Amino acid sequence: MIDWADTVWRLFTVFAVLIGALLVAAGLIWVERRLLALFQNRYGPNVVGPFGTLQVVADMVKIFTKEDWVPPFADKSVFVLAPTIIMAAVLLSFAVIPFAPGFQVVNLNVGLLFFLAMSSMGVYSVVLGGWSSNSKYSLLGGVRAAAQMLSYEVFMGLSLMGVVLLAGSFDLATIVDAQARGIWYVVPQIVGFVVFLIAGSAETRRLPFDLPEAESELVAGFHAEYSGMKFGMFYVGEYLGITLLSAMIATLFFGGWSGPLLPPFLWFVVKAAFFVGLFILLRGSLPRPRYDQLMAWGWKFLLPLSLLNLLVTGAVILAMA
Amino acid sequence: MSQEHDVVRELQGRFGAEALTFQPTADAIPTLWVDKKRVHEVLRFLKYDVPLPYRTLFDLTAIDERNRADRLNQPASDFTVVYQLLSYERNADVRLKVPLAGESPSLPTVVDLWPAANWYEREVWDMFGIVLDGHPNLRRILMPPTWVGHPLRKDHPARATEIGPFTMTEQKEEEEQEALRFRPEEWGLKRRSENEDFLFLNVGPQHPGTHGPFRIILQLDGEEILDAVPDIGFHHRGAEKIGERQSWHTYIPYTDRVDYLGGVLNNMAYLMPVEQLAGIVVPDRAKVIRVMLAELYRISNHLVFYGTFAQDLGAMSPVFYAFNDRERVIGVSEAITGARLHPSWFRIGGVAADLPQGWDDLVGEVVDFLPGRIDEYEQMVLQNSIFKARTQGVGRYTQEQAIEWGVTGPGLRATGLAWDFRKARPYSGYEWFDFEVPTATGGDCYSRALVHIAEMRQSLRIIEQCLKNMPAGPYKSPHPLTTPPLKGYTMHDIETLITHFLGVSWGPNLPVGESTYTTEAAKGANAYYVISDGDTIPYRIRIRTPSYPHLQMLPEIVRGFMIPDLTATLGSIDFVMSDVDR
Numbered sequence: 001m002i003d004w005a006d007t008v009w010r011l012f013t014v015f016a017v018l019i020g021a022l023l024v025a026a027g028l029i030w031v032e033r034r035l036l037a038l039f040q041n042r043y044g045p046n047v048v049g050p051f052g053t054l055q056v057v058a059d060m061v062k063i064f065t066k067e068d069w070v071p072p073f074a075d076k077s078v079f080v081l082a083p084t085i086i087m088a089a090v091l092l093s094f095a096v097i098p099f100a101p102g103f104q105v106v107n108l109n110v111g112l113l114f115f116l117a118m119s120s121m122g123v124y125s126v127v128l129g130g131w132s133s134n135s136k137y138s139l140l141g142g143v144r145a146a147a148q149m150l151s152y153e154v155f156m157g158l159s160l161m162g163v164v165l166l167a168g169s170f171d172l173a174t175i176v177d178a179q180a181r182g183i184w185y186v187v188p189q190i191v192g193f194v195v196f197l198i199a200g201s202a203e204t205r206r207l208p209f210d211l212p213e214a215e216s217e218l219v220a221g222f223h224a225e226y227s228g229m230k231f232g233m234f235y236v237g238e239y240l241g242i243t244l245l246s247a248m249i250a251t252l253f254f255g256g257w258s259g260p261l262l263p264p265f266l267w268f269v270v271k272a273a274f275f276v277g278l279f280i281l282l283r284g285s286l287p288r289p290r291y292d293q294l295m296a297w298g299w300k301f302l303l304p305l306s307l308l309n310l311l312v313t314g315a316v317i318l319a320m321a
Numbered sequence: 322m323s324q325e326h327d328v329v330r331e332l333q334g335r336f337g338a339e340a341l342t343f344q345p346t347a348d349a350i351p352t353l354w355v356d357k358k359r360v361h362e363v364l365r366f367l368k369y370d371v372p373l374p375y376r377t378l379f380d381l382t383a384i385d386e387r388n389r390a391d392r393l394n395q396p397a398s399d400f401t402v403v404y405q406l407l408s409y410e411r412n413a414d415v416r417l418k419v420p421l422a423g424e425s426p427s428l429p430t431v432v433d434l435w436p437a438a439n440w441y442e443r444e445v446w447d448m449f450g451i452v453l454d455g456h457p458n459l460r461r462i463l464m465p466p467t468w469v470g471h472p473l474r475k476d477h478p479a480r481a482t483e484i485g486p487f488t489m490t491e492q493k494e495e496e497e498q499e500a501l502r503f504r505p506e507e508w509g510l511k512r513r514s515e516n517e518d519f520l521f522l523n524v525g526p527q528h529p530g531t532h533g534p535f536r537i538i539l540q541l542d543g544e545e546i547l548d549a550v551p552d553i554g555f556h557h558r559g560a561e562k563i564g565e566r567q568s569w570h571t572y573i574p575y576t577d578r579v580d581y582l583g584g585v586l587n588n589m590a591y592l593m594p595v596e597q598l599a600g601i602v603v604p605d606r607a608k609v610i611r612v613m614l615a616e617l618y619r620i621s622n623h624l625v626f627y628g629t630f631a632q633d634l635g636a637m638s639p640v641f642y643a644f645n646d647r648e649r650v651i652g653v654s655e656a657i658t659g660a661r662l663h664p665s666w667f668r669i670g671g672v673a674a675d676l677p678q679g680w681d682d683l684v685g686e687v688v689d690f691l692p693g694r695i696d697e698y699e700q701m702v703l704q705n706s707i708f709k710a711r712t713q714g715v716g717r718y719t720q721e722q723a724i725e726w727g728v729t730g731p732g733l734r735a736t737g738l739a740w741d742f743r744k745a746r747p748y749s750g751y752e753w754f755d756f757e758v759p760t761a762t763g764g765d766c767y768s769r770a771l772v773h774i775a776e777m778r779q780s781l782r783i784i785e786q787c788l789k790n791m792p793a794g795p796y797k798s799p800h801p802l803t804t805p806p807l808k809g810y811t812m813h814d815i816e817t818l819i820t821h822f823l824g825v826s827w828g829p830n831l832p833v834g835e836s837t838y839t840t841e842a843a844k845g846a847n848a849y850y851v852i853s854d855g856d857t858i859p860y861r862i863r864i865r866t867p868s869y870p871h872l873q874m875l876p877e878i879v880r881g882f883m884i885p886d887l888t889a890t891l892g893s894i895d896f897v898m899s900d901v902d903r
Contacts, residue, residue: 040641136522140544140884207635208707216530216633217888287707288635290885291544 013105021094025239026056032239032280039284066228071133074225078132083223083230086125086237090244093118097247098173100257100265111172112164115248116157119203123149125237126205126212130222141221144291145205145212151298152202152209158306159195162188162313163252176256186253188316191309193253195302200248201279202294204241208286211294246275328415329353331371336363342396344418347598347836350405352416354396357428360404360419364431367406367415375406375415376724378431379839380848380865381441383449388475390854391833396420400451402428403850405837405865409724409738412745414839427452437726440873448473448561458508463554463902466500472562479559479566503538508550510540519547522884526555530633530888533898537875537887544883549876556902564862568828569595570669570804572859576849577663579864580900582625583843584618584654585611588667590847593748593838595669598853599831601800605792607671608750613684613787614654614666615749616780620691621650622843623773623780626895630770631702633892634711639702646694653683669829670803675796681788688785695777703770712766716890718878719764726877727870730845731776732894734760735768742841753790754783766893773895802829828857844868844895864903868896 030045030053037044045052070076096111098104108114123146130142163185164170167178179185186193202209213221223234250256250271257264259271289297329351332341341363342354355363367375384401386392398420405416419428430453431438442453443462450471453459461468470477478484505512505521513519525536534555540548560579564572576587589611596603603611628643651661657680658664658673666673702708718728720736733740741758743751759775761768797803806824810817837850845867854860871894879887 036637040638041645042641136520140522207637210635214635214885216635216892217885219529284638286636287631287702287705287711288885289707290711290883292883293710 010105013103017094017097017099017105018091021091021240021243022236024243025236026060028239028243028276029059029235030056031276032283035277035280036284039281060232063229063232068228068230071135071225073134075132075134078128079225080230082125082129082132083226083233083237084125085128086122087233087240089118089121089125090237090240093244094240094247096172097244097251098176098256099247099268100263103265104173107173108171110170112160112170112175112252115172116153116160119156120153122203122237122241123153125234126222129226129234130212133222133225135225137218137220137224138222141212141214141218141224144214144218145222147291148209148211148294149203149205151295152199152302155195155298155302155306156199156203158303158310159192159199160252161310162192165310165313165317172251172256176251176258179255180258184253184255189253189309189313191305192313193249195306195309196252197249198302199298200245201282202298204238204245204279206238206242206279207283208288209294210288211291214288242276242279243272246272246279249275326351328367328371328375328411328413332363332366335366335370344393344395346416347600347832347834348594348838350414350416350837352418352835354418354420357402357419357421360417361429361431361434363417364404364406364434367417368434373408373410375408375411377407377409377727378404378435378437378441379407379414379727379846380405380850380863381431381438381445382850382863382865383445383451383473384852384861385449385473385475389860390856393833397422399423400426400449402445402451403863404431405850409740421451425450425452427454429454430456432456435725435727436877437870437873440869447471450474461554463557465497465554467497472559475565477562479562503550505540510548510550514542517542524887526552530891532629532891532896535872535898535901539884539887541884544885546879546882546884546887549879549887551872551875553872553898553901556898558899558903560903561862561864564859566858568857569831569859570828572862573667574663574665577665578899579866579903580622580842580844580847580868580897581662582618582622582897583847583900584621584662585614585658585664585667586618586622586840586842586847588665589615589749590838590840590842591849591851592667592669593840594836594849594851595831597838598834598836598851599669599800599802599829601670601798601802603671603749603798604795605750606794607796607798609753609787609791610672610676610796611667611749612751612754613784613791614657614664616783616787617650617654617684617687619780619843620777620784621647621654622895623777624650626773627698627702627770630766630892631708633888634708636702636705636708639698642694642698642701646691649687649690653680653687656680656683668797668804670800671795671797676791681791684784684788688781688788691781692778695774699774703767703774709767711885711889712770712893713763715766715882715886716878716893717763717765718874722874722877723764726874728845728874729867729870730841730843730895731769731772732845732871734758735772736764737762742839742846746839748838748840754786756780756782766889769893769895802831804829830855830857831859842867844897844900845871866900866903868898868900871896872901 034044045055048054048058070079093115095105096108096114126145127142130138167175205212254271257268259267340359344352346352382403386398386401400421402419405414407414430442442456445451446459447461447464448471520541522539522541525531526534536552538550539546560575563575573588576591579587624643624647628640631639655661658666720738723733723736737760739758739760744758756779759772761771797807801820804824806821811821831853833853833855835852837848839846839848847867848865850863851859852861879890
């Protein structure tokens with residue numbers, strides 16, 4: 001017997017999350033441009049539509065109607081495939097996020113692992129994109145991306161293990177529940193939070209971690225040869241990435257949907273939006289480190305730090321028990 | 322002055338009086354003619370053996386003498402190669418000239434004495450067709466490799482209308498592209514080592530990190546730069562050749578465009594030798610007005626330097642703040658001169674017009690506003706730890722190297738040498754002002770940024786003094802060669818009317834002679850070497866720009882660093898391609 005009400009609700013969640021995420025990513029482009037403009041004493045897009053909000057629509061129309069061009073020297077199939085991977089991987093990650101009690105596409109008991117796995121998939125997109133372009137700049141960008149994202153993934157995973165220990169589960173809904181009953185994990189896991197924030201933004205390849213595209217050095221790095229909607233997918237993938245990361249920070253360290261007075265979903269949005277703003281501010285304020293400095297900092301500082309955090313968290317939990 | 326004559330005595334003592342012919346010039350730089358067989362040893366002597374040696378090859382150029390009407394009893398010569406050396410110890414220059422005969426002359430290279438001679442000699446070959454025997458890579462530098470002829474020869478046409486319409490066929494396009502293909506062997510580079518193949522990365526001429534159409538080919542092992550081959554000339558507009566067809570007056574707007582960030586600093590560099598040649602004494606008010614505007618443009622240049630440098634290191638925002646502030650500086654210039662980036666506002670003998678009413682309020686606003694902003698930049702950029710990590714110890718050169726390669730300006734001061742032509746050889750009234758010459762000791766990218774910041778503060782000091790002590794008086798010299806001449810007396814006597822009429826319609830005839838003057842432009846020492854044949858147009862104008870040697874040195878300082886360091890170094894040496902290519 002099919003539970004129609006349940007099926008409809010599930011279908012609704014799937015489409016709501018999918019369309020919602022894409023809309024948020026598109027809206028973010030506008031938000032980021034306006035915010036950066038505000039930080040930089042400029043206006044930003046303010047002509048198309050009210051406050052320039054329709055700029056994104058205009059850009060989309062443009063990017064969709066551009067010639068779908070593949071450079072003759074590129075490896076065609078991989079070149080076309082690469083940008084779709086990141087979009088797919090990031091969108092899939094949204095499936096496990098608990099936006100509000102019961103509002104979640106799928107409640108996996110390994111939700112956190114699923115998120116980490118999907119973010120690893122994103123690396124393929126960038127590396128393959130850089131490799132298949134068959135251009136030296138793209139190649140250098142791809143190589144940088146591979147090194148950077150693989151390294152920072154390690155600390156990203158490790159930094160979250162403290163949270164897992166505290167909640168005793170990989171299930172994101174359970175982690176939120178545990179925080180709603182007790183204390184937000186940002187307090188006991190402040191180190192984990194900071195490491196996750198840094199590693200996460202390295203995963204999204206945004207300033208100060210935009211080495212794979214490093215405009216002033218590699219022109220556009222791994223996506224130098226991309227144009228039209230294929231470039232658009234990398235772009236949307238990046239903004240989806242920020243949204244996802246902010247949502248994960250809210251979920252894992254700031255109690256997810258929990259909070260007084262306001263409805264749970266709104267709490268979630270407020271928390272995630274705050275971190276989105278923080279990422280934009282970071283982009284507006286920091287220069288870019290050098291490739292070897294980034295690596296050294298990651299392996300020599302962040303890795304020991306996250307291991308130490310894990311050790312201390314484990315020891316404290318043991319002692320308390 | 323006595324030291325300058327010392328060098329003549331020293332040279333004649335060593336090589337004999339008959340080996341060297343003295344030539345008087347309007348600029349009082351001791352100028353000596355040497356035979357091409359002896360020039361190498363004379364230069365070697367001046368660089369190594371003379372007490373207080375001339376360690377910098379300041380400029381190396383040539384003159385096509387074949388059309389010159391009045392050579393002032395100089396030795397017979399079809400082409401003359403000119404070396405100008407600079408000694409910081411003596412605070413003096415010396416100029417050596419080598420007469421060459423025939424249509425395809427040659428003389429020995431001096432690259433073994435100064436590595437910096439490399440590009441200068443290539444330019445001499447490119448522009449004049451003078452062969453430098455023994456030069457390691459004598460190929461065109463400013464003109465395209467497929468160019469026919471040598472543009473600065475007098476028989477080479479100066480206008481496109483003289484050489485027939487330009488066509489670009491498909492075949493020609495392919496040939497041109499093929500000519501630009503990089504072949505490592507031609508530059509003595511290997512394609513592979515024992516164990517690995519090297520990657521040759523073509524950076525530019527269109528690249529966001531190269532500050533204009535500059536091309537550099539990198540030999541890479543991973544991201545490490547093993548060697549680099551710069552390629553310039555994409556911004557070449559023939560500024561020197563244009564000088565040979567413009568009147569002395571109408572050449573001024575072309576100078577603005579040589580260093581397009583320097584504005585009136587270019588006018589200053591051009592007019593100093595011209596006025597020296599004409600014997601014009603500029604009135605005090607004009608001098609102070611010039612200094613004030615020059616310093617405003619120095620600040621404007623340094624703000625661009627600062628913003629783009631941060632941008633090169635990946636910081637998005639500083640460039641917007643810097644350009645916004647520069648907008649204020651340029652706004653002042655706009656109110657005074659009517660133009661923003663290319664004011665062309667200095668005139669032979671003064672400036673174009675007196676200061677407008679209310680100029681002092683405008684300048685005062687900038688002087689009050691900028692110091693706070695500069696402090697803020699210092700905090701935002703210079704104290705940022707990522708910025709420090711990216712720039713400290715990167716792109717470093719020693720004071721020795723800087724002197725050897727002809728580095729001047731902030732790049733030289735960043736190695737600890739407090740040398741500023743405004744202080745060392747004050748001109749245009751700089752001796753009246755109280756300011757310091759900021760230095761740093763690292764010689765790296767960070768030190769260069771430090772010096773730039775400190776210089777902005779000093780420039781503000783100078784502007785403030787201009788504001789408080791602006792002298793009264795005329796803004797233009799009453800000298801008859803002042804252009805356009807003052808009109809006051811034209812309705813009273815016919816001679817003034819005639820002079821005025823000629824000066825305005827044909828332009829002034831400058832007296833026969835040669836003159837150069839080294840000024841401290843925003844990026845370093847800028848010197849115009851002007852030669853007058855007594856005509857209304859210059860016989861030859863040579864522009865020695867600071868960016869040229871700075872850029873030439875690049876491979877030397879980026880070897881062994883990584884690609885991001887190249888961007889950092891490029892950002893820190895403060896050059897623009899128009900200043901390199903002219």
